Amino acid sequence: MLNIINNQNIEETAKQQAIQDMIALTEVAEKENAAETLLMAKGFADPVVSISSGKVDVVVNAPSITDAQRAQIEDIVKRKAEVGAENIIITLLNLSD
Numbered sequence: 001m002l003n004i005i006n007n008q009n010i011e012e013t014a015k016q017q018a019i020q021d022m023i024a025l026t027e028v029a030e031k032e033n034a035a036e037t038l039l040m041a042k043g044f045a046d047p048v049v050s051i052s053s054g055k056v057d058v059v060v061n062a063p064s065i066t067d068a069q070r071a072q073i074e075d076i077v078k079r080k081a082e083v084g085a086e087n088i089i090i091t092l093l094n095l096s097d
Contacts, residue, residue, distance in 0.1 A: 035080035042072060046095065049077065056081045056088045063094040 032049045035058075039047035045061035056077050065073070074085045081088075 031081050035077050038076050038080065039073065042076065044069075044073065049081070051081050051083075054083060054087055056083050057091065058088060059091045059093060061095045062092050065090075065092060 028051050032051055035049040035056075036047045039049070039058075039060065046059075047061075048057075048059040050057045058073055058077055060073070070090060073090055074088055077083070077088050078085060
């Protein structure tokens with residue numbers, strides 16, 4: 001995208017679109033990072049949050065979670081990623097073996 005933005009031979013509308021795309025990608029990355037950081041602060045091991053097309057995948061390093069922990073993950077992700085609980089998929093991995 002930076003090549004498009006910095007290229008003098010590209011139309012201004014294409015440059016503006018590239019800038020908007022970069023901003024959108026940065027916003028998604030910031031939401032993912034904020035959710036991961038808060039999940040770590042709440043004691044979830046090695047969380048990974050991926051936002052794509054209004055859906056959020058959350059992976060935590062745990063063999064199981066309680067209903068309360070699931071609700072806590074959903075609450076954090078709903079607030080940080082700005083999506084409904086129906087759009088959140090939580091996957092558990094047990095990497096401590």
